[in-house]
Amino acid sequence: xxxxxxxxxxxxxxxxxxxxxxxxxxxxxxxxxxxxxxxxxxxxxxxxxxxxxxxxxxxxxxxxxxxxxxxxxxxxxxxxxxxxxxxxxxxxxxxxxxxxxxxxxxxxxxxxxxxxxxxxxxxxxxxxxxxxxxxxxxxxxxxxxxxxxxxxxxxxxxxxxxxxxxxxxxxxxxxxxxxxxxxxxxxxxxxxxxxxxxxxxxxxxxxxxxxxxxxxxxxxxxxxxxxxxxxxxxxxxxxxxxxxxxxxxxxxxxxxxxxxxxxxxxxxxxxxxxxxxxxxxxxxxxxxxxxxxxxxxxxxxxx
Amino acid sequence: xxxxxxxxxxxxxxxxxxxxxxxxxxxxxxxxxxxxxxxxxxxxxxxxxxxxxxxxxxxxxxxxxxxxxxxxxxxxxxxxxxxxxxxxxxxxxxxxxxxxxxxxxxxxxxxxxxxxxxxxxxxxxxxxxxxxxxxxxxxxxxxxxxxxxxxxxxxxxxxxxxxxxxxxxxxxxxxxxxxxxxxxxxxxxxxxxxxxxxxxxxxxxxxxxxxxxxxxxxxxxxxxxxxxxxxxxxxxxxxxxxxxxxxxxxxxxxxxxxxxxxxxxxxxxxxxxxxxxxxxxxxxxxxxxxxxxxxxxxxxxxxxxxxxxxxxxxxxxxxxxxxxxxxxxxxxxxxxxxxxxxxxxxxxxxxxxxxxxxxxx
Numbered sequence: 001x002x003x004x005x006x007x008x009x010x011x012x013x014x015x016x017x018x019x020x021x022x023x024x025x026x027x028x029x030x031x032x033x034x035x036x037x038x039x040x041x042x043x044x045x046x047x048x049x050x051x052x053x054x055x056x057x058x059x060x061x062x063x064x065x066x067x068x069x070x071x072x073x074x075x076x077x078x079x080x081x082x083x084x085x086x087x088x089x090x091x092x093x094x095x096x097x098x099x100x101x102x103x104x105x106x107x108x109x110x111x112x113x114x115x116x117x118x119x120x121x122x123x124x125x126x127x128x129x130x131x132x133x134x135x136x137x138x139x140x141x142x143x144x145x146x147x148x149x150x151x152x153x154x155x156x157x158x159x160x161x162x163x164x165x166x167x168x169x170x171x172x173x174x175x176x177x178x179x180x181x182x183x184x185x186x187x188x189x190x191x192x193x194x195x196x197x198x199x200x201x202x203x204x205x206x207x208x209x210x211x212x213x214x215x216x217x218x219x220x221x222x223x224x225x226x227x228x229x230x231x232x233x234x235x236x237x238x239x240x241x242x243x244x245x246x247x248x249x250x251x252x253x254x255x256x257x258x259x260x261x262x263x264x265x266x267x268x269x270x271x272x273x274x275x276x277x278x279x280x281x282x283x284x285x286x287x288x289x290x291x292x293x294x295x296x297x298x299x300x301x302x303x
Numbered sequence: 304x305x306x307x308x309x310x311x312x313x314x315x316x317x318x319x320x321x322x323x324x325x326x327x328x329x330x331x332x333x334x335x336x337x338x339x340x341x342x343x344x345x346x347x348x349x350x351x352x353x354x355x356x357x358x359x360x361x362x363x364x365x366x367x368x369x370x371x372x373x374x375x376x377x378x379x380x381x382x383x384x385x386x387x388x389x390x391x392x393x394x395x396x397x398x399x400x401x402x403x404x405x406x407x408x409x410x411x412x413x414x415x416x417x418x419x420x421x422x423x424x425x426x427x428x429x430x431x432x433x434x435x436x437x438x439x440x441x442x443x444x445x446x447x448x449x450x451x452x453x454x455x456x457x458x459x460x461x462x463x464x465x466x467x468x469x470x471x472x473x474x475x476x477x478x479x480x481x482x483x484x485x486x487x488x489x490x491x492x493x494x495x496x497x498x499x500x501x502x503x504x505x506x507x508x509x510x511x512x513x514x515x516x517x518x519x520x521x522x523x524x525x526x527x528x529x530x531x532x533x534x535x536x537x538x539x540x541x542x543x544x545x546x547x548x549x550x551x552x553x554x555x556x557x558x559x560x561x562x563x564x565x566x567x568x569x570x571x572x573x574x575x576x577x578x579x580x581x582x583x584x585x586x587x588x589x590x591x592x593x594x595x596x597x598x599x600x601x602x603x604x605x606x607x608x609x610x611x612x613x614x615x616x617x618x619x620x621x622x623x624x625x626x627x628x629x630x631x632x633x634x635x636x637x638x639x640x641x642x643x644x645x646x647x648x649x650x651x652x653x654x655x656x657x658x659x660x661x662x663x664x
Contacts, residue, residue, distance in 0.1 A: 193386060193387060195382050195408055195412050204396040208397040208398045209397070
């Protein structure tokens, strides 16, 4: 077949190419450039090769120590909020009504925290937890608990975690609810007839049918919590000391606090790489789970 | 294993206060014996699935009682009713193997492990699932999945009844036939009361000893396949069962004679006491009407087309305004459009307002 040859079509791609170049490729290359150099301000740069990367991965140096500490802190934070939000989200979804007017009410209430801008969430909890004027802080202290997120590491962690649970459990719950709604009634009726207990219904029907949405929920919550910045920054500013300084907070401190552009660039590249790798792992796992199902469908089609 | 009695059972999805005509199931009283194979047959929306769900307890009746062996079980939950049910679409537990799926109803009821294994092995053998027992159930075809659903329905030996809600809908026609014969064989082997809901008359007539025909929320006839064929109690049974269905035409009936389109047909019984003002119709199965050459003593008809079903030929004819099906006798060649219709008087039935009238001898 004859193909019309018209190289002018390339011009149609040009706008996209330019936009992507200016919005993504050039900034990224600038960061790569910075990560190989050192600067003392005045727009003077000195070549440093892979020096920053070596330092970054060496816990004995100042940079490496701070990066790895914040990385473990961040991973621990993600693990804790996943361990709370996923089961809690499932429980919330299971106890939601299945039909009627109350469904709409529940959905709106659940969606509310998701609609609040992140720094507002931070501000809400910052004030809520203050021992002098905050309802939570005041009540806890008057109950005899010495609660103060500004001076106590544990209190600061508890505040940040409770805040994240408050902010994001809804997302997990809504996803699970969607998964639950897609289960046909016949499954529940069959389970009833098979004499299944409430727990058996959950284990044999609800959990397996929710596994796809749960994977998405875990992925979203992991990525989000791994990149968390605004809320803890507003509440604790990364303190007391460095106890709630997560990777992104550390990054901003280095880049804007100290104006160490080289170190910050190296750190952000490694940070970016970690995120891409985790995304890839999740993506692979999820598509593989899908492929398994598709094979079965194909077999059916062939029959 | 139990005798099932339905006592004045009725249900409305709009609650008991709804108008009687809107009831999904109108009051029905009947008895099903232990170990019988029953089919509930009727078109979509006739109330057959409602009746099934009332028996299994998924739906609570608005009115009436259900007795198992004389014990009122109406207020009991599905779990306590000791019933098995197989649904239209396969329900399998994704995370379990085929064997675990079959064992699930027994495990939930705390049956000892040895007994479970023996029963699962038996059912798997009967359904040809034995080689797949250790496979994950999700990886199977729709047919195999439905077999697992059937197996879960049959695995308990102590159930009052096994209910089937159009279980072969998703199955390929070829396999459908096999599974149906298999079910019939299982019924003989396992001595379980089985109730089978379907809108497919072939399925109902081949599976059941007793077919319960439902129409518009009512049980219109309950009988053996032969009774339904030879003596439909309601015009609906007449044209719903049989292919082509029964011919039903308006007629004037007096004594031992019926007049259709100005022509008189002899009847074998006498109909003197027909309810006054009722709509009188005559029904006769196409198998008992023969097409013949036009003759003065035969009902004259116009042939519109002839359907050759291989073993038998049916002519679609028109008598006045009414459409009619009639058998074309072997060896008879249709010439031209006009023909005469020859009736077998012993198979001509009279209906008043759609209900069969038993004439006097």
